[in-house]
Amino acid sequence: MRIPPFYRKPAFQRFFGGMAVGGAISWCIFLYIYGVWQERNTELLQKQQQEIVDLNNEKKIWQDEYKEMNKRNLEQLTIQKINIKIVNWEKYKLDSLSVLETEDSVRDDINMMLAKDLETVYKSKDLLKKIIENKPVKINEKRYKLKVKEMVIYTNLTMQLEIQFE
Template sequence: MRIPPLYRNPVWQRFFAGAAIGGCISWMIFLYMFGVMQERNGYLIEKQAKEIKTLQNQIIIWQEDYRELNKKNEEMLTIQKIDVRLIGYEKYNIKDRQSIFNVEESIKEDLKSLLAKDLSTVYKNKDIVKKTIENKNENINGKKYKFIVKEMYFYTTINITVELRLAG
């Protein structure tokens, strides 16, 4: 079997020459289009990388500012309210709620100097606060009572639970 001698026919020669030249031209067009597209994408990626870097730097700056503000706010926490709860008055048959309220208000009045003070300062002086309450004696229905601090919680509100005992 042999190949037909079409290479001698000028029509076929022009066809193959045109196909070869067309393939070269289309390859050149493809390379140009691909290069332009890659250049555009490369520029876009570079632009986005710069933008990401600047945004990350901004995030770091914002986080540092946020931490500093949180530290300042923690330092600036102050006592807003004092809440006193009296317990143990039931075993002494004190049923007069007005007397219990007056005792709670009396303790709050003694501690009102703590209002608007820095939280850390008040917490450092918690023993003084405790002694202030425990050294206080009150008359309720003609009997003297003393106080024992059971619980103290410090935040913007000081919560104090005080137990009532007979002074002896």
């Protein structure tokens, strides 16, 4: 088999030359377009990576602030226990069972203050006094009233009460 003698004809030479030059030009255009496309994508990826880093930093700041707020809320003290003590019960010759029942009754009346924060309890201390002082107590067929002698508000709400005839 023989190769046809096209290399001697100028039309075929121009055709093959045009194909070679066109291939080279199209290859250059392809490289240029591909390079520009790659640059855009690289810039986009870098921009997105920077946004991810910024958002992660912002998220970390928010999480740290949230944890700090939680710690502050936990540090905010609440009433854990209520202690009631009647101090002058010997003066009226009362038995200790009646005194204990009276203390429990008062504790039940102000039990709503358990698990409240100290600020709320401090703001309502006058209300607590009125609750205790306005309630008459009946012990051994006699009526008494209680008077708040001392009140200490901390994690334990401690109250010293005096008992008096009504």
